[in-house]
Amino acid sequence: MNHILIIVGVLVLALTIAAGLIWVERRLLSLWQDRLGPNRVGPLGLGQVLADMIKLFFKEDWIPPFADKPVFVLAPGILVLTILLTFAIIPFGPHFYVFNSNIGILFFLGNSSLGVYSIVLGGWASNNKYSMIGAMRASAQMLTYEVFMGLSLMGVVMMADSFNLNTIVEAQKGGWFIIPQFIGFVVFFIAGVAETHRLPFDIPEAEGELVAGYHSEYSGMKFGMFFVGEYLGITLISALIATLFFGGWLGPSFLPPFVWLMIKTFFFIGIFILLRASLPRPRYDQLMTFGWKVLLPLALLNLLITGAILIFLK
Amino acid sequence: MNIFFYIAATVAITTTILAISRRNAIHALLNLILSLLSISVVLYLLDAQFIAALEVIIYAGAIMVLFIFVTMILNIGLENKQEKKWYNPRMWFVAAFFAGILFLDLILAVKNAQIQPVAAQVIHSKQVGISMFTTYLLAVEIAAVLLMAGIIGAFHLGSQEKKVMHRFLEKK
Numbered sequence: 001m002n003h004i005l006i007i008v009g010v011l012v013l014a015l016t017i018a019a020g021l022i023w024v025e026r027r028l029l030s031l032w033q034d035r036l037g038p039n040r041v042g043p044l045g046l047g048q049v050l051a052d053m054i055k056l057f058f059k060e061d062w063i064p065p066f067a068d069k070p071v072f073v074l075a076p077g078i079l080v081l082t083i084l085l086t087f088a089i090i091p092f093g094p095h096f097y098v099f100n101s102n103i104g105i106l107f108f109l110g111n112s113s114l115g116v117y118s119i120v121l122g123g124w125a126s127n128n129k130y131s132m133i134g135a136m137r138a139s140a141q142m143l144t145y146e147v148f149m150g151l152s153l154m155g156v157v158m159m160a161d162s163f164n165l166n167t168i169v170e171a172q173k174g175g176w177f178i179i180p181q182f183i184g185f186v187v188f189f190i191a192g193v194a195e196t197h198r199l200p201f202d203i204p205e206a207e208g209e210l211v212a213g214y215h216s217e218y219s220g221m222k223f224g225m226f227f228v229g230e231y232l233g234i235t236l237i238s239a240l241i242a243t244l245f246f247g248g249w250l251g252p253s254f255l256p257p258f259v260w261l262m263i264k265t266f267f268f269i270g271i272f273i274l275l276r277a278s279l280p281r282p283r284y285d286q287l288m289t290f291g292w293k294v295l296l297p298l299a300l301l302n303l304l305i306t307g308a309i310l311i312f313l314k
Numbered sequence: 315m316n317i318f319f320y321i322a323a324t325v326a327i328t329t330t331i332l333a334i335s336r337r338n339a340i341h342a343l344l345n346l347i348l349s350l351l352s353i354s355v356v357l358y359l360l361d362a363q364f365i366a367a368l369e370v371i372i373y374a375g376a377i378m379v380l381f382i383f384v385t386m387i388l389n390i391g392l393e394n395k396q397e398k399k400w401y402n403p404r405m406w407f408v409a410a411f412f413a414g415i416l417f418l419d420l421i422l423a424v425k426n427a428q429i430q431p432v433a434a435q436v437i438h439s440k441q442v443g444i445s446m447f448t449t450y451l452l453a454v455e456i457a458a459v460l461l462m463a464g465i466i467g468a469f470h471l472g473s474q475e476k477k478v479m480h481r482f483l484e485k486k
Contacts, residue, residue: 071340102438106367113375117347120379124340124386132386139383143376150371163439 007088007098014087018231023049025231025273032277056227061220068125075122076218076225082115083232090239091166093249093257104165105157108240109150112195115233116142119197119204122226123214134213137284138204141194144291148299149191155184155306156244169248178245183302185245187295192241194291196233199276203284238268322355339385343378350374364439 023038023046030037041047063072086108088098101107116139123135157163159180160171168177178185194201205213215226242248242264249257282290329349336342350373358366446454 068338068340071344101363102436103363103367106364106371106439110367110370110375113371113379116375116379117382120382120386121340121344124382136383136386139379139386143379143383146376 003098006096010087010090010092010098011084014084014232014235015228017235018228019049019053021231021234021269022052022227024269025276028270028273029277032274053224056221056224059220061222064126064128064217066127067217068127071121071125072217073222075118075125076222076229077118078121079115079118079229080225080232082111082118083229083236086111086236087239089165090236090243091169091248092261096249096258097166100166101164103163104168105153105163109146109153112149113146115195116146118226118229119214122218123204126214126217128217130210130212131214131216134204134206134210134216138197138214141197141201141203141287141291144288145191145194145295148187148291148295149195151296151299151303152184152187152191153244155181155302158303158306158310165243165248169243169250172247172250176245176247176250181245181302181306183298184306185241187299187302188244189241190295192237193272193275194287196230196237198230198234198272200279200281201287203281203287206281208281234269234272235265238265238272241268319356319359322352322359325349326352326356340382343381343385347374347378350378361436364437364442 026048027037027039027045037045038048039045041051063069089101089104089107091097091100099107119138119142120135123131123133123138126132156168156177159177160168162168162171171177197204204210205215207213210216215223218226239261242261246264247260248264249261251257251260251263255263326349329345329352333342333345333349336345350369354366354369354374357363357369
């Protein structure tokens with residue numbers, strides 16, 4: 001019974017944060033750009049979230065006649081499903097988790113590699129040139145960044161001696177992994193931005209060149225799924241960074257563990273939004289070159305040095 | 315536990331048959347991905363968690379994405395006439411005959427074998443790592459050399475000659 005409550009709680013929490021982020025992002029962006037942002041609906045404009053949701057639900061859900069119908073309908077669901085599944089492995093407190101798995105990090109990597117399908121299939125099923133180009137870019141970009149997303153986490157795994165996220169958090173009692181694993185953190189953060197294809201790495205949907213990229217043909221709630229999926233992705237990557245490198249729910253005892261994790265997560269969500277406000281989009285070949293020629297050697301070097309030091313200290 | 319195995323096994327067999335018989339290449343690949351995922355569930359139920367995770371990450375997540383990528387580039391997703399011709403009963407006959415022999419063989423083998431329960435112990439990633447770098451070191455090294463050859467080949471195929479002249483003055 002308790003377990004079912006936790007599952008429902010995590011699901012509701014993740015979806016609420018993702019929906020609320022629409023408002024948070026718009027307000028923060030306007031703060032940095034010296035505007036007011038949405039402030040009319042309800043207190044502080046918070047009703048904007050509700051208004052946007054009502055709009056998305058009641059929009060006409062149009063499937064183009066030239067689209068591949070079953071795949072077109074399936075694609076947005078895969079994105080939300082894979083990301084929501086990954087929330088299961090995040091420990092929100094000492095005994096507050098859905099799935100205490102021995103392969104926690106591998107579970108996350110597997111789900112994130114399945115998430116690629118959503119975008120690739122969405123673009124392919126739309127049967128539209130812009131969507132197709134977006135899907136091609138997305139598959140190349142996400143395949144590339146997945147490689148060292150996994151490699152950058154291996155340093156943490158070696159130090160904690162486990163793939164289990166609960167063990168990793170416990171292992172950080174002596175000190176957060178951000179200090180010994182700084183390179184790993186940087187690589188993971190950049191790969192995380194690319195994996196959620198957020199600005200500045202939103203090349204698959206670059207609206208300046210590709211209309212809206214892979215979701216050009218989507219409308220109504222199917223577009224809403226892609227939209228919410230993006231914010232869910234940001235929340236997930238932020239929560240993972242907080243868990244893997246910043247001690248997760250560890251913190252001074254005047255606040256409960258859950259609140260500590262939330263504070264850390266929202267800090268990184270803020271950085272994600274700040275990135276959008278401040279950085280221009282790189283060219284596509286620059287993105288790939290940067291990935292293979294800078295980040296991959298860095299991740300491998302980090303792995304090598306961490307391993308050497310760990311063996312030396314034993 | 316058993317019921318999960320039977321569900322996963324049924325899904326695996328059904329999706330594999332669908333993967334062979336779909337004429338649309340992308341639909342076939344989607345079914346193949348489902349089949350790989352259900353095999354991963356079977357491996358997880360056998361307590362081989364690490365291999366189950368690798369099955370998803372490498373096969374379903376990376377290799378099949380490349381398949382779909384190539385299918386998209388070559389634009390062979392739609393059904394073509396040549397393949398339609400292959401799907402008549404005559405073409406299936408020989409293959410079905412030999413597959414039937416194999417199936418009978420399998421049934422006999424399963425029936426006669428002394429069935430032992432699978433060793434009920436969780437195989438941790440640490441054990442997999444240790445055996446990879448001790449017992450199976452040679453195989454790992456050979457696989458690495460093979461992959462290196464592949465990378466060099468891909469680099470050779472993909473490399474372009476450097477252009478030194480102005481593009482309007484180019485010869486050829």
